[in-house]
Amino acid sequence: MIELEGLTKRFGTKTAVDHLTFTVRPGVVTGFLGPNGAGKSTTMRMMLGLDHPTSGTVRIDGRHYRELHEPLKHIGALLDAKAMHGGRSAYHNLLCLAQANRIPERRVTEVLDTVGLAQVARKKSKNFSMGMGQRLGIAAALLGDPDILMFDEPVNGLDPEGIHWIRNLMRTLATEGRTIFVSSHLMSEMALTADHLIVIGQGKLLADTSMADFIHRNSRSYVRLRSPQRELVLDVLARGGFTEIRDQDGVLEIDGASTEQIGELAAEHRIVLHELSAQRASLEEAFMRMTAAAVEYHAQPQEPAADAPRWGAGVKGA
Numbered sequence: 001m002i003e004l005e006g007l008t009k010r011f012g013t014k015t016a017v018d019h020l021t022f023t024v025r026p027g028v029v030t031g032f033l034g035p036n037g038a039g040k041s042t043t044m045r046m047m048l049g050l051d052h053p054t055s056g057t058v059r060i061d062g063r064h065y066r067e068l069h070e071p072l073k074h075i076g077a078l079l080d081a082k083a084m085h086g087g088r089s090a091y092h093n094l095l096c097l098a099q100a101n102r103i104p105e106r107r108v109t110e111v112l113d114t115v116g117l118a119q120v121a122r123k124k125s126k127n128f129s130m131g132m133g134q135r136l137g138i139a140a141a142l143l144g145d146p147d148i149l150m151f152d153e154p155v156n157g158l159d160p161e162g163i164h165w166i167r168n169l170m171r172t173l174a175t176e177g178r179t180i181f182v183s184s185h186l187m188s189e190m191a192l193t194a195d196h197l198i199v200i201g202q203g204k205l206l207a208d209t210s211m212a213d214f215i216h217r218n219s220r221s222y223v224r225l226r227s228p229q230r231e232l233v234l235d236v237l238a239r240g241g242f243t244e245i246r247d248q249d250g251v252l253e254i255d256g257a258s259t260e261q262i263g264e265l266a267a268e269h270r271i272v273l274h275e276l277s278a279q280r281a282s283l284e285e286a287f288m289r290m291t292a293a294a295v296e297y298h299a300q301p302q303e304p305a306a307d308a309p310r311w312g313a314g315v316k317g318a
């Protein structure tokens with residue numbers, strides 16, 4: 001378990017992390033999200049004792065990082081995969097780490113097997129591809145067989161097979177009862193991997209909730225409908241009190257309605273439907289919606305294109 005209480009970090013006048021209080025629990029994958037510059041890396045560095053908090057505390061299994069005896073056996077982390085010694089082989093890099101942390105040499109072979117680098121174990125790590133370097137960094141995190149694992153952007157540089165592999169690895173590690181804390185900018189990947197989310201913006205906590213709840217609270221859900229009797233549908237919907245409707249090239253998107261309500265209304269008026277489906281926003285849309293106000297560096301605002309959909313009451317684009 002990782003517990004943060006009032007964790008704060010200032011760099012001069014810049015407050016990178018602002019009174020963060022949350023707990024990362026075992027047995028689930030917890031995703032750590034935030035726009036660029038939100039303070040994710042700084043938070044992770046403080047969790048590992050690499051940066052000192054200006055105020056507040058981080059506890060790893062109830063203790064400060066510096067109080068941990070043989071820390072790699074408690075917490076393993078992938079922060080910067082390039083941190084390895086390039087002139088050494090993968091095996092030698094891990095062996096040095098194992099020896100410095102009183103970890104038996106057999107673990108080196110085990111973790112190289114786990115991450116799929118056994119065949120290239122004797123090759124110098126400076127010749128590794130980005131994906132292989134990432135796997136080596138993950139092997140280092142796993143070396144002490146820790147109960148807590150922290151991964152900063154673990155899928156960086158991995159190909160689709162590698163991404164699938166790390167997703168399964170994280171889920172398996174969580175199933176074993178470990179605490180898994182992972183940051184990523186790849187929302188589609190996060191949606192498949194994480195059970196719980198911590199979201200920060202400008203150093204502050206924005207959400208600490210389950211994945212399902214986060215998407216539910218921050219997304220727009222609507223009913224999508226296609227019918228050859230569009231005019232009749234619009235008329236019936238208006239009379240039924242459904243006024244939040246957007247027309248997207250003949251496909252109607254109706255807010256504040258359920259498929260049951262619309263389906264029954266259509267049946268009552270003998271309307272032919274070619275499509276009727278409930279739509280829910282993706283994690284990416286939910287994230288964009290929640291963090292819009294907390295993005296540090298906005299792109300220059302641009303005039304919307306003439307055909308861009310606009311929102312308001314009534315039928316749009318009709």
Ligand SMILES: Nc1ncnc2c1ncn2[C@@H]1O[C@H](COP(=O)(O)OP(=O)(O)OP(=O)(O)O)[C@@H](O)[C@H]1O
Binds near residue numbers: 015039041042043
């Ligand atoms: N050593 C430092 N000195 C001064 N400012 C820093 C330092 N490290 C981070 N910052 C600032 O603190 C803020 C948070 O940075 P951090 O790298 O933690 O964000 P992040 O969420 O990890 O961003 P990204 O998603 O882009 O990696 C940023 O504004 C950054 O410029």
